[in-house]
Amino acid sequence: MRGSAKARLIGAVALSSTLVLAACGSSGGAVERSDEQVTLRVTWWGEETRADLTEKAIEAFEKEYxxxxxxxxxxxxxxxxxxxxxxxxxxxxxxxxxxxELYLASYAERGSLLDLGEAGEFLDTSQFDKESLKTGEVDGTRYAMPIGIAVFASVVNADLFEEYGIELPDDATWTWEEYADLADEVAGKSDGKVNGSSVTGGMDTGSVRYWARLDDNELFDKNGDVTLDPKALASMWQYNLDLMESGGVESAAQAVERYNAGLEAGGLATGKVAMGFSYNTQITALREASGADLRLMRLPGSSEANANFFKPSMYWAVSSQSDHPAEAALLADFLVNHKAAGAVLGTERGIPANGKVREAISADLSESDQLAVGYMDSVTPGPSPAVTPKGGSGVEPMLQRYTQEVYAKQTSPEEAARAFIDELQGEIDSAQ
Structure with a gap:
């Protein structure tokens, strides 16, 4: 479970100030099984439910090994x-x-993670989409295995569309102009009781990555530099400002309030907006909270550019400091590749990135999880974006700060775009 922006920044500071002192890890010798009893430590963040499921998967691993x-x-x-x-x-x-993903490059570039290619004998990658595997790479070296994957999606409240007599969009062809028209129509026919859409850009990096990729642009390049075109960022903000003016999307104050309320108390979950963006894996929580017929649809503009992408929910990585890298790789392999582990863990860490495991548990998934899987199978993501570079882990709170200033009309989209890019690049440069 993710914490506050402040907590993320504290983590980034702690990482940069202490990790630099870390030893580079193991001697770099051959990765081989031990002929003695081995004890491993595995760590994760999360709450009790995740802990209980993970411990059960560990028990299954210990029976196997x-x-x-x-x-x-x-x-x-x-x-x-x-x-x-x-x-x-x-x-x-x-x-x-x-x-x-926010911290992968920071740990990898400091030599704190094992190059998983060295443990290839113990870690199977054959059942993963090549683009999902690339999400765990830094400078072409694989340091982590994606546990779950997600793709960006439009979420549409079919109940509200029916209530106000509006036809659902054709997500195979709809454009950003059509999205805006629908948002305005919902707001008009509901007499302002419902916003047509939540803010569609600026509260998370996923929206920025997608908007930029529609113009063949990226937030970061493979070298870790910020390559985002300020014009692309400014146009995303201006699109939402125009819809705020027409009433099609929520106000600046509503956007901040609903975002801070969390996913299950936000506009989509409470029926205060008819459309919005999320990752496909969030549909279960949204439907449970809303009780509404929420549907996943492709994003506007997707028929014109292959701009969507795989987002790893999280990864398993092996420490380069491990005295038993072969056994550690076996544990990572079991957790992502074995159906026994998949049956226990289900979708708690996201839709399994391993295609065979995903198929094996599909019959036991809830209706909402099946929607998430079906949507992911219907989308063809483009190349995986570059991993957030070292020094860039504070990108989302930084983005949100500038977004709030723009939507509150404290600064122009153009000025904010240049300032955001300069500040983010400065953080990255300082961390090198």
Missing amino acids: PDITVKGEFKDWDGYWDALATTTAANDSPDVIQMD
Whole structure:
């Protein structure tokens, strides 16, 4: 579970200040199985439900490999990164680490994660889409295995469309102009009781990545530099400003309030907006909270550009400090590849990135999870975006700060776009 923006920034500071002291890890010798009893440590963030499921999966692993004992450790998001940075700096990090995309490059570039290619004998990658595998790469080297994957989606409240006599859109062809027209129509026919859409850009990096990729642009390049075109960012903000003016989307104050309320108390979940954007894997929580017929549709403009992308929910990585990298790789392999683990873990960490595991558990998925899987299978994502570079882990709170200033009309989209890009690049440069 993710914490506050402040917590993320604290984690970034802790990482940069302590991880630099870390030893580079193992000696770089051959990755081979031990002929003795081995004990591993594995760490993850999350709450009790995740812990219970993970412990059950570990028990299944220990039955498969009786010569390996696994000790699980978990914390909530707020304390996880400080603890991981501290243990890594002390050359005592857990053998297997649940990793997030925001911090992958920071740990990989400091030599704290094992190059998984060295453990290829113990870690099968054959059942993963090649683009999903690339989400765990830094500079062409695979350091992490995606546990779950998601893709960006439009969420449409079919009940509200029916209530106000509006036809559902054709998501195979709809454009941003048509999206705006629908948002205005909903607001008009509901006499302002319902906003046509939540804000469609600026509260998360996913919206920025998608908007930029529609113009063949990227937030970051493979070298870790910010390559986002300020014109693309400014136009995304201006699109939403125009819809705020017409009443098609929620106001600036409503956008902030609903975002801070969390997914299950936001505009889509409470029926205050008829459309919005989310990742497909969030549909279950949204439908349960709303009780409405929420549907996943392709994003506006998707017929014109292959701009969608795989987003890893999280990864498993192996510490380069592990005394038992072969056994650690076996544990990671079991957690992402074995149907026994998939049957236990289900979709708690997202829709399984392993296609065979996803297929094996599909019959047991809820209706909403099946919608999420069906949507993902219907979308052809483009190339995986570059991993957030070292120094860029504070990108989302930074983006939200500028977005709120723009929507509150405290600064222009053009000025904010240039300032955001300069500040983000400065953070990255400082971390090198």
